[in-house]
Amino acid sequence: MLDHLIFGFSVALSLQNLFYCFIGVFVGTLVGVLPGISPLISISMLLPITFTLEPLSSLIMLAGIYYGAQYGGSTTSILLNLPGEASSVITCMDGYQMARQGRAGPALAIAAISSFFAGCVGTVLIGMFGPPIAELALKFHAAEYFSLMVLGLVAAAVLAQGDMVKALAMVVFGIVLGVVGTDVSSGRQRFTFGIYDLSDGIGFTIVAVGLFAVAEVVKNLENTETTEVFTAKITSLMPTLADMKASVNPTLRGTALGSFFGMLPGAGPAISAFSAYMLEKKITKDPSRFGQGAIEGVASPEAANNAHVQCSFIPTLTLGIPGSPVMALMLGALMIQGIAPGPQVMTRNPDLFWGLIASMWIGNLILVVLNLPLVGIWVKLLKVPYRWLFPCIFMFICVGNYSLNNSAIEIYLTAGFGVLGYILLKLECEPAPLILGYVLGPLMEDSLRRAMLLSRGDPTVFFTRPISLAFILVTVLLLITVIMHGLRKKREKGS
Amino acid sequence: MNANGKKYCGMAKQLLSAASAILGTLFLIGATTAPSYAQSYPDKPIRLIVIFPPGGGIDTVGRIIGTKLSETLGQPVVPENRAGAGGNVGLEFAAKARPDGYTLVIGSETLTLSPSLYKKLNYDAVKDLQPVVQVAQVPVMLFVRPDFPAKTLKELVEYAKTNPGKVTYGTGGVGSAPHLGGELLKSLAKIDIVHVPYKGVAPALVGMMGGEVDMAFLSPAAAAPQVQAGKARALVVLGDKRVKLLPDVPTAREAGIDRLLVPIWYGILAPAGTPQTIVKHLNAEINKITAMPDIQENIQKVGVETVSGSTPEQFSEFIKTEIAHWEKIIAGANIPKLD
Numbered sequence: 069m070l071d072h073l074i075f076g077f078s079v080a081l082s083l084q085n086l087f088y089c090f091i092g093v094f095v096g097t098l099v100g101v102l103p104g105i106s107p108l109i110s111i112s113m114l115l116p117i118t119f120t121l122e123p124l125s126s127l128i129m130l131a132g133i134y135y136g137a138q139y140g141g142s143t144t145s146i147l148l149n150l151p152g153e154a155s156s157v158i159t160c161m162d163g164y165q166m167a168r169q170g171r172a173g174p175a176l177a178i179a180a181i182s183s184f185f186a187g188c189v190g191t192v193l194i195g196m197f198g199p200p201i202a203e204l205a206l207k208f209h210a211a212e213y214f215s216l217m218v219l220g221l222v223a224a225a226v227l228a229q230g231d232m233v234k235a236l237a238m239v240v241f242g243i244v245l246g247v248v249g250t251d252v253s254s255g256r257q258r259f260t261f262g263i264y265d266l267s268d269g270i271g272f273t274i275v276a277v278g279l280f281a282v283a284e285v286v287k288n289l290e291n292t293e294t295t296e297v298f299t300a301k302i303t304s305l306m307p308t309l310a311d312m313k314a315s316v317n318p319t320l321r322g323t324a325l326g327s328f329f330g331m332l333p334g335a336g337p338a339i340s341a342f343s344a345y346m347l348e349k350k351i352t353k354d355p356s357r358f359g360q361g362a363i364e365g366v367a368s369p370e371a372a373n374n375a376h377v378q379c380s381f382i383p384t385l386t387l388g389i390p391g392s393p394v395m396a397l398m399l400g401a402l403m404i405q406g407i408a409p410g411p412q413v414m415t416r417n418p419d420l421f422w423g424l425i426a427s428m429w430i431g432n433l434i435l436v437v438l439n440l441p442l443v444g445i446w447v448k449l450l451k452v453p454y455r456w457l458f459p460c461i462f463m464f465i466c467v468g469n470y471s472l473n474n475s476a477i478e479i480y481l482t483a484g485f486g487v488l489g490y491i492l493l494k495l496e497c498e499p500a501p502l503i504l505g506y507v508l509g510p511l512m513e514d515s516l517r518r519a520m521l522l523s524r525g526d527p528t529v530f531f532t533r534p535i536s537l538a539f540i541l542v543t544v545l546l547l548i549t550v551i552m553h554g555l556r557k558k559r560e561k562g563s
Numbered sequence: 564m565n566a567n568g569k570k571y572c573g574m575a576k577q578l579l580s581a582a583s584a585i586l587g588t589l590f591l592i593g594a595t596t597a598p599s600y601a602q603s604y605p606d607k608p609i610r611l612i613v614i615f616p617p618g619g620g621i622d623t624v625g626r627i628i629g630t631k632l633s634e635t636l637g638q639p640v641v642p643e644n645r646a647g648a649g650g651n652v653g654l655e656f657a658a659k660a661r662p663d664g665y666t667l668v669i670g671s672e673t674l675t676l677s678p679s680l681y682k683k684l685n686y687d688a689v690k691d692l693q694p695v696v697q698v699a700q701v702p703v704m705l706f707v708r709p710d711f712p713a714k715t716l717k718e719l720v721e722y723a724k725t726n727p728g729k730v731t732y733g734t735g736g737v738g739s740a741p742h743l744g745g746e747l748l749k750s751l752a753k754i755d756i757v758h759v760p761y762k763g764v765a766p767a768l769v770g771m772m773g774g775e776v777d778m779a780f781l782s783p784a785a786a787a788p789q790v791q792a793g794k795a796r797a798l799v800v801l802g803d804k805r806v807k808l809l810p811d812v813p814t815a816r817e818a819g820i821d822r823l824l825v826p827i828w829y830g831i832l833a834p835a836g837t838p839q840t841i842v843k844h845l846n847a848e849i850n851k852i853t854a855m856p857d858i859q860e861n862i863q864k865v866g867v868e869t870v871s872g873s874t875p876e877q878f879s880e881f882i883k884t885e886i887a888h889w890e891k892i893i894a895g896a897n898i899p900k901l902d
Binding site: 115206207208209210250252253254268387388396400403410412514518521522524 | 622623626728731760762765773775788791864865
């Protein structure tokens with residue numbers, strides 16, 4: 069095991085590979101910072117230039133873009149409430165509040181440090197347990213995925229801030245948005261109203277950027293007297309000792325959750341970040357701090373997110389099965405290099421396997437080194453008067469979302485979601501459960517219908533399979549706790 | 564010393580070209596598009612619609628050809644995946660795109676199967692698309708997990724007959740060639756097996772390997788590495804020739820079911836009405852590319868075999884014949900129409 073890793077480092081530390089690792093994480097950071105340019109688009113565009121590179125160098129670079137983008141995505145989330153990736157939606161919730169209180173520096177630093185820690189754990193996990201974990205992940209069938217999604221959605225609703233009924237409504241609304249597009253089982257169009265651009269569904273960045281960033285800008289412009297949003301003095305750039313202490317356990321828990329979900333092909337990093345955040349909120353002594361700039365609310369989801377991204381390389385590298393479209397692209401890159409992706413890559417091309425794993429650790433280190441000095445520059449960005457800042461935000465949003473499909477309808481949709489986001493803000497409805505429903509809804513439907521098809525319409529399949537049953541039981545337990553808590557409160561009020 | 568110097572020089576060149584390509588790509592991401600004219604074709608990036616999700620055979624072939632085509636045309640050819648409805652979403656998108664030569668589609672057998680499989684299509688496979696050139700072909704194969712009881716096609720038929728309605732097969736989507744392969748086997752062998760559609764080939768492969776479904780109809784490339792690693796078994800080739808990638812697997816005829824033939828083919832098409840000069844230009848350029856030994860070798864690695872030298876007229880004729888052929892077979896085999 070140790071020999072393998074040392075061998076990997078000896079390969080990854082060559083001048084050429086270090087260079088491509090740096091290029092990868094650098095481009096990835098940029099991609100993550102600019103909303104609307106997803107790692108998928110940038111990797112598929114860079115794919116052709118990797119044909120002339122050595123296989124390992126090209127893989128190192130592409131992987132660097134992927135996890136670099138996760139890093140960059142958190143930067144704009146914290147500074148501008150502008151989520152670049154699905155998983156950074158959660159970082160917005162407390163990270164942005166910290167920025168508004170003048171604590172953007174600590175938030176960015178903690179995000180970088182907890183991500184780095186999670187990335188290291190992920191790297192070690194792949195190196196040590198990759199193959200057996202991948203075999204275990206195959207045991208997750210449609211029924212398990214469905215029950216897991218139900219748990220995720222219910223947890224999101226009951227643990228959200230404020231009104232539970234509103235949160236449930238938001239989840240359901242999100243699911244409805246998620247089913248827009250072409251139905252997998254029949255090939256039929258749903259809720260597309262004959263608009264062709266909707267046949268692939270509504271893009272994630274459109275929904276997230278509209279609901280979070282656009283709505284936030286509109287809300288900020290409401291206060292005509294104060295042109296400065298970030299009124300508080302910027303206290304310090306680096307986190308205090310207390311910040312660090314408060315982040316240790318959330319980072320550990322987030323890493324564990326992210327590693328678990330990352331191993332399952334088909335569960336996106338959003339579910340890791342969401343569940344990590346919800347967990348922190350549940351076990352903290354004072355849940356009201358969450359959403360008001362709690363540092364745990366940044367550390368934990370950031371760690372979960374990054375651990376997830378690292379661990380999602382496990383099914384890809386050890387089984388040759390892509391866990392996401394990005395992974396599928398990387399496998400495509402391997403095939404063109406003449407390397408058959410699959411279980412034999414580890415034995416046939418050990419330099420490739422261990423070199424890539426070592427490079428991921430190096431890449432994470434480069435990201436921290438790259439990002440910590442940048443914190444100061446990013447924070448200065450907030451000193452720009454808001455009347456200059458907000459047109460820039462809008463411009464980036466428009467360019468980014470237009471480039472998704474090269475169609476103007478994406479910009480109209482973003483504007484529409486901005487209006488919706490503002491209305492929801494006024495109604496005090498949290499947009500986060502909506503996003504979760506939107507991301508998980510289609511996955512849940514796919515799993516539900518396949519599970520029912522495989523069981524010939526017998527719904528007991530969700531209770532007879534042990535892993536599925538466990539998820540269902542946790543869901544029920546969660547609901548009971550919340551209902552009991554609610555009833556007790558009511559009784560106290562009554563007496 | 565000399566060799567060393569050369570090596571470093573080569574490396575520096577490589578780094579430079581990579582760096583400039585990255586910069587170019589970044590500019591391109593934010594670039595806006597200007598109106599275009601056929602005379603100067605191409606003067607802006609061309610998008611190549613790929614009708615299935617990234618990672619599959621058609622996607623990789625599209626990227627290999629797209630990359631080479633970017634070099635010969637001097638403009639980036641950008642693959643764009645538009646998956647859904649067994650590939651019909653992408654084909655419909657291309658059929659309705661502006662016929663200016665800046666939208667191309669790498670289409671597949673979906674084009675020739677769908678007119679007979681679907682009750683209603685939102686595009687006309689013959690009238691709305693202009694064939695440019697066929698690039699590759701390979702048959703569908705049937706894969707099972709290693710511990711599945713049946714070792715041959717004959718054993719599978721027997722097993723399915725003793726367990727009616729219990730054997731399941733996964734495919735990458737409704738109305739795909741592999742789906743048709745399953746339905747064809749069902750009707751030719753008179754067995755009751757259940758179709759389980761997945762959102763793409765990779766999830767279908769995961770489903771088969773994890774035991775969620777018993778078998779999967781897939782392209783040879785999708786599961787060949789798994790077969791070579793002993794994580795899956797290939798039962799039969801749904802074609803009249805054995806596949807170079809997995810030469811030990813018998814054809815359907817060898818296994819006893821003559822008419823179980825389902826080809827996968829890839830070809831480049833453009834929206835109908837695309838100027839003929841552009842179509843001829845693209846046909847010539849792409850035929851040059853598919854005749855290159857390194858491209859043929861790369862495409863071979865993906866698990867399909869290149870087809871080179873077809874004219875737009877020949878490709879068009881091929882499509883029309885295939886449509887008529889499948890219409891007869893699908894009607895004869897009593898395969899129900901899809902919504």
